Amino acid sequence: MLPEEIAHFKTEIAQRTTNLKTLSGEFLQKKHMAFLQNDIESSGRFYFVAPDKIKWAYANPYRYSVIFKNGKIFIDNEGEKNTIDIGKNKLLDKLNKLIVNSINGKMLESNDFKIMYHQNADYFIANLLPTDPVVLKLFKEIVLTFDKTDYKIHRVKLVEPSDDYTQIYFTKLKTNAPIEDSVFRL
Amino acid sequence: MRPSKIRFLGFSLVLLVFGACGSLLNLEDFHRVPIQKETFALNPYFSETGETHVYNAEISVYGKNFSGTFVHKKMNDTLQRAAFLSGFGNTLLDLSFNKDYFKLNYGIKEIDKKYIVTTLVEDFRLMTIPVRKVAEIYENPTKKVLKTATGKGFVYYFFDKKTQRLVKLVKTSARKKKVSVYFSNFNGERPRTIKIAHHGLKLTISLNAKPKAYVD
Numbered sequence: 001m002l003p004e005e006i007a008h009f010k011t012e013i014a015q016r017t018t019n020l021k022t023l024s025g026e027f028l029q030k031k032h033m034a035f036l037q038n039d040i041e042s043s044g045r046f047y048f049v050a051p052d053k054i055k056w057a058y059a060n061p062y063r064y065s066v067i068f069k070n071g072k073i074f075i076d077n078e079g080e081k082n083t084i085d086i087g088k089n090k091l092l093d094k095l096n097k098l099i100v101n102s103i104n105g106k107m108l109e110s111n112d113f114k115i116m117y118h119q120n121a122d123y124f125i126a127n128l129l130p131t132d133p134v135v136l137k138l139f140k141e142i143v144l145t146f147d148k149t150d151y152k153i154h155r156v157k158l159v160e161p162s163d164d165y166t167q168i169y170f171t172k173l174k175t176n177a178p179i180e181d182s183v184f185r186l
Numbered sequence: 187m188r189p190s191k192i193r194f195l196g197f198s199l200v201l202l203v204f205g206a207c208g209s210l211l212n213l214e215d216f217h218r219v220p221i222q223k224e225t226f227a228l229n230p231y232f233s234e235t236g237e238t239h240v241y242n243a244e245i246s247v248y249g250k251n252f253s254g255t256f257v258h259k260k261m262n263d264t265l266q267r268a269a270f271l272s273g274f275g276n277t278l279l280d281l282s283f284n285k286d287y288f289k290l291n292y293g294i295k296e297i298d299k300k301y302i303v304t305t306l307v308e309d310f311r312l313m314t315i316p317v318r319k320v321a322e323i324y325e326n327p328t329k330k331v332l333k334t335a336t337g338k339g340f341v342y343y344f345f346d347k348k349t350q351r352l353v354k355l356v357k358t359s360a361r362k363k364k365v366s367v368y369f370s371n372f373n374g375e376r377p378r379t380i381k382i383a384h385h386g387l388k389l390t391i392s393l394n395a396k397p398k399a400y401v402d
Binding site (some may be wrong): 010029031033037040044056058061062077080082088092096128139159160164166168 | 240252253255259262267269275276278280295
């Protein structure tokens with residue numbers, strides 16, 4: 001992408017990030033491991049309320065919900081409920097923040113990544129190379145794909161040091177629609 | 187050696203022998219069956235080469251709970267691969283192992299500790315090793331138990347006589363019960379629920395599969 005195209009793209013994303021109050025939609029998660037013939041798929045819905053309240057509700061193949069709010073992580077694994085202080089599961093918190101900031105566009109403002117931009121006919125693509133050693137141990141690259149028509153996130157690809165990766169595809173995204181507080185209760 | 191010491195040693199040996207197959211595993215109502223020919227204990231659940239198993243996993247260790255996905259694949263006649271993924275899909279642990287060797291392909295720093303990795307390898311071996319030579323056989327009206335020797339202790343295979351399914355594995359040292367694996371909630375010949383419980387450590391691994399959770 002040309003420098004002015006990158007600048008324009010970043011301005012558009014930053015504007016949307018600033019104005020983002022809520023975001024919800026459906027997701028399809030596909031885990032690729034080199035030793036498996038097929039990817040492991042899971043899917044569900046997510047609900048985000050700025051600045052940092054989020055629920056991931058997996059429906060297939062397992063019912064698994066994880067809510068991050070008020071410094072706590074609430075988990076419902078097929079009816080087995082747990083509450084964890086975020087400080088006691090820093091890894092889950094870190095992963096959640098990486099994905100949330102990928103969806104809302106904040107990652108593009110982060111100094112923890114070296115970012116390269118390119119595009120194809122349908123998407124803007126940002127390749128993020130972590131410089132933070134903690135993130136680098138988990139992921140060698142994070143690729144964010146945004147829809148060219150509305151600048152909404154299309155896909156987050158998290159590439160692990162082994163080259164195995166997880167792709168999360170987002171669909172039916174709704175921006176700034178009201179989200180009931182009851183969504184964030186298990 | 188003085189006579190009292192000999193008596194004490196003899197008493198200890200008796201305790202050891204009867205302790206191992208009596209109160210240790212609660213086999214009082216079982217009777218020993220003579221072995222007529224060479225017999226092998228078979229665990230059919232992870233024995234198909236190339237087949238992948240995906241389970242929803244819950245690990246509870248000293249009051250802390252971790253949820254995610256457990257993946258297993260038998261790579262060839264001897265080598266197995268097992269991985270534990272977080273809810274978000276990223277790999278937390280990836281191991282290759284056989285009967286006497288293992289390689290940590292990847293482990294996050296919280297898991298990459300020798301005692302954690304070796305405990306998990308031993309658990310996965312116990313749960314998946316497809317065949318062991320039988321040393322002793324016990325029976326009661328409902329269960330058949332095959333006792334196998336591992337070198338460091340024993341693994342007991344509990345079969346339900348009616349269904350002929352393997353329903354429990356118990357690993358012991360010479361004196362103590364160490365780990366039990368329970369297979370239940372069957373879908374055809376597949377256990378949908380597997381529970382690994384340690385008797386000396388507060389570590390439990392619960393695995394639950396959906397009927398179509400086999401991806402390959």
